[in-house]
Amino acid sequence: MKHRKKGEKPLNKTVMPLKSGLQGNITIPGDKSISHRAVLFASLAEGETKITGFLRGEDCLSTISCMKKLGVNITENDDEIIVNGKGLHGFTEPNEILNVGNSGTTIRLLSGVLSGQPFSSVLVGDDSIAKRPMGRVTGPLKMMDAKIDGRNVAEFTPLHIRGGQLKGIHYLSPVASAQVKSAILLAGLYAKGETKITEPHKSRDHTERMLESFGVRVEATTDSAAIHGGQALTATDIHVPGDISSAAFMLVAGAVVPGSEITLRNVGMNPTRTGIIDVLQAMGADLTIHNERYLGGEPSTDLTIRYSSLTGITISGELIPRLIDEIPAIAVLASQAEGTTIIRDAEELKVKETNRIDTVVHQLAQIGVSIEATEDGMVIHGKSDIHGGTVQSFHDHRIGMSMVLCGLISTDAVIVKDTEAIAVSYPSFFEDLQRLSGDK
Numbered sequence: 001m002k003h004r005k006k007g008e009k010p011l012n013k014t015v016m017p018l019k020s021g022l023q024g025n026i027t028i029p030g031d032k033s034i035s036h037r038a039v040l041f042a043s044l045a046e047g048e049t050k051i052t053g054f055l056r057g058e059d060c061l062s063t064i065s066c067m068k069k070l071g072v073n074i075t076e077n078d079d080e081i082i083v084n085g086k087g088l089h090g091f092t093e094p095n096e097i098l099n100v101g102n103s104g105t106t107i108r109l110l111s112g113v114l115s116g117q118p119f120s121s122v123l124v125g126d127d128s129i130a131k132r133p134m135g136r137v138t139g140p141l142k143m144m145d146a147k148i149d150g151r152n153v154a155e156f157t158p159l160h161i162r163g164g165q166l167k168g169i170h171y172l173s174p175v176a177s178a179q180v181k182s183a184i185l186l187a188g189l190y191a192k193g194e195t196k197i198t199e200p201h202k203s204r205d206h207t208e209r210m211l212e213s214f215g216v217r218v219e220a221t222t223d224s225a226a227i228h229g230g231q232a233l234t235a236t237d238i239h240v241p242g243d244i245s246s247a248a249f250m251l252v253a254g255a256v257v258p259g260s261e262i263t264l265r266n267v268g269m270n271p272t273r274t275g276i277i278d279v280l281q282a283m284g285a286d287l288t289i290h291n292e293r294y295l296g297g298e299p300s301t302d303l304t305i306r307y308s309s310l311t312g313i314t315i316s317g318e319l320i321p322r323l324i325d326e327i328p329a330i331a332v333l334a335s336q337a338e339g340t341t342i343i344r345d346a347e348e349l350k351v352k353e354t355n356r357i358d359t360v361v362h363q364l365a366q367i368g369v370s371i372e373a374t375e376d377g378m379v380i381h382g383k384s385d386i387h388g389g390t391v392q393s394f395h396d397h398r399i400g401m402s403m404v405l406c407g408l409i410s411t412d413a414v415i416v417k418d419t420e421a422i423a424v425s426y427p428s429f430f431e432d433l434q435r436l437s438g439d440k
């Protein structure tokens, strides 16, 4: 849960049902996962890296702040971030605690890097981070000989990492998690021999792709990734494509608000992230993919979506890691589809910024959606009439945005509490929505 800073007012938003469809086009802001990695890997590289398209969301700003505390010189201009890399062994011991704010990606990836540093660092985050499991990274990092302490045997923050000489391992991960995979591969850069991770399903592969761009050889298969220790990163300019996880909210808005036709430009289309596209197509959405391009190791396109009738589907298995962050938005989509949508194999939702099975189900039910929680997901019965009311975001950015979507199609106003959390991943969300609703 992201908490307000002292003195900051809660940003409760009253969302009124739209009288006409969404129209026009917007450019989707930078991908959060890729932005984190760009700053982190550029810091580890030798030389200067220019990053364009960087997401200036709160999570990625937390990554910049931590890297600065490790001695990295980072210049933040309006249109680019310039990072003067320190090389694998150039970081300095931080004088202060490293605060990752609300960002699970920052703390988990940084834990991998800090495990290889010859100094001590302490990592903390906000109230939400304090509840999220860290054992999934500290466990394997300890197997590599990292010295990590923390609450409940390093299951929870604060984490204290004393780096040192690491050894390569082959880790069979019980979860498909790119944060776990990335932490282990980054520690693997500092380890003797080969470090390999095998996952139950393939998780997003931005780390593997971007390490290759920085000149590091990564051997990747459909369910594994391996790296040899000691490989240096060479600075290279990075362009960050738009975030499909942010685009997902606009795709759902376009699909469910009657009379809509919108175009989203610059949407990252890495196949490990495009589960939302598969879902929209399977539900019968009117979606066109155009202007495909490939920049800096990652594909992107423009997407046009029009309002159409939708049908419920079952979402499970290997599809889940490809759309895990989109499930709150997909629940809104499913509420407007005829028939039943079943989401299975999604226990990972319980360990995000909030328990997203509970928060999605309770808040949608509050405003009239017929929805039930299950052990590993949810069941949504459409087509539900959404009525007005007051809903909580629980300071979770993706819950906040999903509730705003409900307001667009409800019969009365929906008041969404604490929407300031949306700046974690999509700071221009309300401006973009206003632009598409013709209210500029």
Ligand SMILES: O=C(O)C1=C[C@@H](OP(=O)(O)O)[C@@H](O)[C@H](O)C1
Residues within 6 Å of the ligand: 032, 033, 034, 105, 176, 177, 178, 179, 180, 182, 203, 204, 324, 325, 348
């Ligand atoms: O590596 C990343 O950038 C991310 C991986 C996913 O988490 P897990 O690794 O826990 O699945 C995702 O939910 C998160 O928003 C970003």
Ligand SMILES: C=C(OP(=O)(O)O)C(=O)O
Residues within 6 Å of the ligand: 059, 102, 103, 104, 105, 106, 325, 352, 353, 398, 425
């Ligand atoms: C889970 C998320 O991010 P993180 O794990 O980096 O906090 C998210 O953005 O939905």
